[in-house]
Amino acid sequence: MKILVINGPNLNMLGTRNPAVYGGDTLAEIEDRIRNKAADLGVDVDFFQSNHEGALVDYLQGPARESAGIVMNAGALTHYGLSLRDALADSQIPAIEVHLSNIHAREEFRRRSVLSSVVVGQIAGLGWRGYLYALDYLVTHIREEEAGA
Numbered sequence: 138m139k140i141l142v143i144n145g146p147n148l149n150m151l152g153t154r155n156p157a158v159y160g161g162d163t164l165a166e167i168e169d170r171i172r173n174k175a176a177d178l179g180v181d182v183d184f185f186q187s188n189h190e191g192a193l194v195d196y197l198q199g200p201a202r203e204s205a206g207i208v209m210n211a212g213a214l215t216h217y218g219l220s221l222r223d224a225l226a227d228s229q230i231p232a233i234e235v236h237l238s239n240i241h242a243r244e245e246f247r248r249r250s251v252l253s254s255v256v257v258g259q260i261a262g263l264g265w266r267g268y269l270y271a272l273d274y275l276v277t278h279i280r281e282e283e284a285g286a
Contacts, residue, residue: 139203140183140272141183143201145215146190174273182272190218190220193221193224198227207228207275208235211252231257233258233275234258240261
């Protein structure tokens with residue numbers, strides 16, 4: 138089983154971008170933790186990050202189609218990325234939305250997710266651990282679906 142971890146704009150700057158909100162870990166450090174968790178779960182994981190909505194859409198319409206599930210932190214595109222939302226919905230791949238910070242306790246514009254209606258669930262405010270929780274849940278969800286549970 139292959140799970141994709143997709144990160145949107147500015148997440149390549151983790152570790153230096155507002156550590157008080159997003160934590161001090163780099164994206165590479167978070168990816169290493171995810172890789173270790175994936176190995177524990179017996180699944181493969183691939184990573185993709187882009188600062189461009191079109192590149193994320195292209196990825197969902199192409200290579201992503203070979204995956205069983207998606208863990209996605211769309212960054213600011215969460216709030217207005219309608220073409221990303223449509224591509225995610227069209228993929229019909231189960232996805233979990235992840236946010237390092239608690240978007241529901243931040244500025245008003247961050248409290249709305251255009252993705253939430255097309256994902257299995259959302260994890261927000263748990264820092265880098267949210268990715269691990271999302272991966273764990275998504276793998277369990279997919280295995281249960283495959284088993285007809």
